[in-house]
Amino acid sequence: MSKKKGRYYVALCLLAGTVTALLVSACSSGSQPGAADRTEQKESSTPPAPEPVELFIYGGRYVSEEGFMEAYGKYIQRKYPHIRFTVYGNKNAADIVSSGQPIDIFYADPIAYPRDVGQFGLAYDMSALIKEFKFDQSRLYPGPIQVMQDTFDKGVTGLPLSMRNVVLHYNKDLFDKFGVTPPRDGMTWDEVYELARKMTRTEGGVQYRGMDFSTHVIDYNQLSLGWIDSKTGRASVNNAQWNELIRNFGRFYQIPGNEVGTPQAKEIMDWNRFGVKGITAMEATTFYPATVTKDLFQMDYASLPAFSSKPGTGSQSPATYIGITSSAKHPKEAFRVIEYLLSDEFQTMLSRQGTISSLRNKAVNDVFGADVPELKGKNLKPVIPSQAAAPAPFSKWSGQTQASYWTPLLNVFTGEVDLNTGLRNMEESINKKVDELNAATR
Known part of the structure; x- marks a missing residue:
């Protein structure tokens, strides 16, 4: 190849490379979305905020809305702002059921829970939700769960929220x-x-x-x-x-x-x-x-x-039970609440405040009463269930x-x-x- 032709060939290559670079640049800066476009595209792909949900809560006739919100509700709403609560205070379960009002979440002591749930046909098997949410119930003390299974012969009708000893x-x-x-x-x-x-x-x-x-x-x-x-x-x-x-x-x-x-x-x-x-x-x-x-x-x-x-x-070691009822309008959202209340995070807070956790978690139980000055220096070892008696047979x-x-x-x-x-x-x-x-x- 002559020197003249060689110089001409190199010039063509340089021109082609320049054109290609310009095309790539044009594609990246012109035909591709800009920063504002990408932000708009990202925002459009963000899932919409959940629809507001109202859950109806019954914790016994002496549980007020203020009491529920102070103990549980305000923490739940920090995690799930779309959930709001109506708490039945100063009412019997019989009055609520007879009036046809729903109960999404029921929580009560180990005598009232199975009594009222059984008497008013409120038993609800949460097994499918436990599976759907991949909730590990082996983290909880098994005795109270067994009591509910024996009582209703209907799967998991109640989970322990906190324990007694x-x-x-x-x-x-x-x-x-x-x-x-x-x-x-x-x-x-x-x-x-x-x-x-x-x-x-x-x-x-x-x-x-x-x-x-x-x-x-x-x-x-x-x-x-x-x-x-x-x-x-x-x-x-x-x-x-x-x-x-x-x-x-x-x-x-x-x-x-x-x-x-x-x-x-x-x-x-x-x-x-x-x-x-x-x-x-x-x-x-x-x-x-x-x-x-x-x-x-x-x-x-x-x-x-x-x-x-x-x-x-x-x-x-009886429990304060919590569960969804057969009259629940929003069982999935109700189970989200229960799942959070039984989380390591929330149970640790309860334990520190002097409530016996329902979790068989040493780290959670080791901080029992840490935020209660009057419990400092006390013998708290017997307070946490260890070698508990087997649950007594419980009938309807x-x-x-x-x-x-x-x-x-x-x-x-x-x-x-x-x-x-x-x-x-x-x-x-x-x-x-x-x-x-x-x-x-x-």
Whole structure:
């Protein structure tokens, strides 16, 4: 190739390259969307904001809208601003259902939840939603979930929102006053009985009591005893196991000075003698934070004493349940709320504030009470469910027959009847109520 032709060829190549570059530049700056166009395109691809949703909440007749919003609602709305709530306050579940009003989310204690959900046909199986949302229910304590499955035989009808645990509360000031070593973790009921005898005394004209109980020691008993046989649907209390249970607690009320049903102690199962008057040394009940007695005395905790037949076993750990009902208008949005309330994030906050988490998560449970100054330095280990008793069998009538056994049982504690007579009376009272309930549903 001649030099002239070579120079001409190079010039053509340079021109072609320049034209190509110009075309590419033109495409990128002219025919392609500019920055404003790209922003508009991106905004048009952003999913639209969710439509506003109103959820109807029922947490029992004493739960107000203000109370719900303070405890739960304001946190939920930070995560889901499109959700607003209407809370049924000062209403019974019966009134809500009979008026045809919906309930999207129902939450209540372990007696009211299955009772009302069952009585008013509100049971709703959340299994499909649990699968759709890939919700890992193994993170939760399994016992309360099993109770709901046994009760309704209808899948997952309730999830634990928070837990309870029966522990031994004691008045540290009284033990210091009388120079008696206070209770410790791992004691038996026999050991605590002797301690109660030591602490029951009269001094300075004041009758001090060694021990009081709440109804929870029976309802959530360590022997996992229910009061209705789930197979027969009849009462199941007149037996050796219930005899052991009631005999254990009844003996404390036979200690001179620690009786009940007297002018000095008319109420049988009474927190006030311990937590308000400060005259009882020990109280076995579900966890109360030390804030409630801070102006009266120093309170601390020990594990619930064990039965010799169930060494190391604590109470059953009942839950505050939460679930969707069959009348829900927005089950998916309701489940989003439940999913958030059972998240590590929200449960950690509850735990720090002194509410027992429903999660079997050590990191969550390790911060229990961290934001409560009055719990600093307290023995909080027994407060978190560890070796809990297995859930007692629960039938569809258990919640509605619970009150039926209390009057005859209290007659045993006051000494009006002997234990064997009391157990027979309990059984008759429960069966009478069962018959009434069965007749009403025919």
